[in-house]
Amino acid sequence: MLSQNSAGVDDTAESGERFGTAIGLMGTTLVAGVPGEDLGSATNAGSVHSIRAADTAGPYVDDLLTQNTSGIADSPEAGDEFGGSLYVFKNNLSGVYNLAVAAPGEDVGSVTDAGVIYWLLHNSESTWIGTRFSQNSPGVSDMAERGDRFGSRLLAETLHTPSGFQNFIFVGTPSENVGSAVDAGLVQVLYPSGETLLTLSQSTSGFAGSLASGDHFGASLGSTVDTQATLIVGAPDDAGYPRGVVHGVRWSRLLGFGGNSYTLTPGTNGRTFGASVTTS
Numbered sequence: 001m002l003s004q005n006s007a008g009v010d011d012t013a014e015s016g017e018r019f020g021t022a023i024g025l026m027g028t029t030l031v032a033g034v035p036g037e038d039l040g041s042a043t044n045a046g047s048v049h050s051i052r053a054a055d056t057a058g059p060y061v062d063d064l065l066t067q068n069t070s071g072i073a074d075s076p077e078a079g080d081e082f083g084g085s086l087y088v089f090k091n092n093l094s095g096v097y098n099l100a101v102a103a104p105g106e107d108v109g110s111v112t113d114a115g116v117i118y119w120l121l122h123n124s125e126s127t128w129i130g131t132r133f134s135q136n137s138p139g140v141s142d143m144a145e146r147g148d149r150f151g152s153r154l155l156a157e158t159l160h161t162p163s164g165f166q167n168f169i170f171v172g173t174p175s176e177n178v179g180s181a182v183d184a185g186l187v188q189v190l191y192p193s194g195e196t197l198l199t200l201s202q203s204t205s206g207f208a209g210s211l212a213s214g215d216h217f218g219a220s221l222g223s224t225v226d227t228q229a230t231l232i233v234g235a236p237d238d239a240g241y242p243r244g245v246v247h248g249v250r251w252s253r254l255l256g257f258g259g260n261s262y263t264l265t266p267g268t269n270g271r272t273f274g275a276s277v278t279t280s
Contacts, residue, residue: 002030002051007059009051011037019049024088026097026122028055033083033101039066039076046082048101050122067103071128072118074106079113081105089156091167097122098192099130100169102151108134108144115150117171119192131194139195141188142176149175155221155279159229159251167192170231172218178203178211185217187233189254198254202235206249206261212239220246222277228252228259234274241265244273 022033108114120130153172176186189198220234236244250259
């Protein structure tokens with residue numbers, strides 16, 4: 001068992017930190033988000049631990065990432081919740097690891113809780129370089145709005161396109177308003193350079209049902225990566241599926257080349273089905 005009280009892990013366990021809210025593995029390095037971490041007077045600023053040799057009994061070597069870490073833009077502020085979601089991505093095109101990290105409570109200018117994401121490269125044992133995106137960044141579709149919490153869920157994959165294999169970041173924003181549908185939810189597909197390839201909602205072809213307030217489409221993200229790569233999106237509060245729904249759509253269909261789609265729903269006793277999914 002690992003905690004912030006484990007030998008070698010930076011910091012100490014404190015009330016409300018939520019250590020391990022989001023986790024991933026870089027080989028034998030465990031990456032763990034701590035969105036409730038206080039940094040000085042900045043409550044819930046958030047941090048991410050990169051704990052090497054996590055497959056041993058310890059003591060461990062821990063690189064602590066915050067918005068004060070060199071290579072990570074911005075600075076810690078109250079309520080940012082840096083590390084509230086993350087995704088470890090092994091780049092099949094280069095063989096190196098990238099780390100997508102969100103601060104869904106980050107204010108963008110005067111827009112509160114709009115959310116930002118970071119696309120980071122592990123440059124060495126203790127240094128990182130990367131890029132910061134919000135919905136106000138050039139090339140990213142939509143715009144930052146109060147309470148969007150952009151990046152509440154993250155996924156990254158290498159997928160085939162007409163131009164060959166390319167890397168993509170999938171960004172779930174389940175609190176996004178879509179038209180007049182409040183908190184309907186949105187998923188954006190970004191190139192690592194920050195440009196939007198696709199913007200997906202329940203009005204997109206292949207996704208069953210229709211837009212409705214409170215659906216929280218994009219509350220979870222997953223994929224199957226094979227010759228029939230499929231994007232999996234959860235909408236646990238979908239008004240049309242009272243117990244929740246999980247959508248699966250072939251990547252080829254999203255690119256306009258045809259392919260199957262499906263929906264999964266629970267049995268009679270299910271509830272908020274789709275709140276969490278995984279990648280296979």
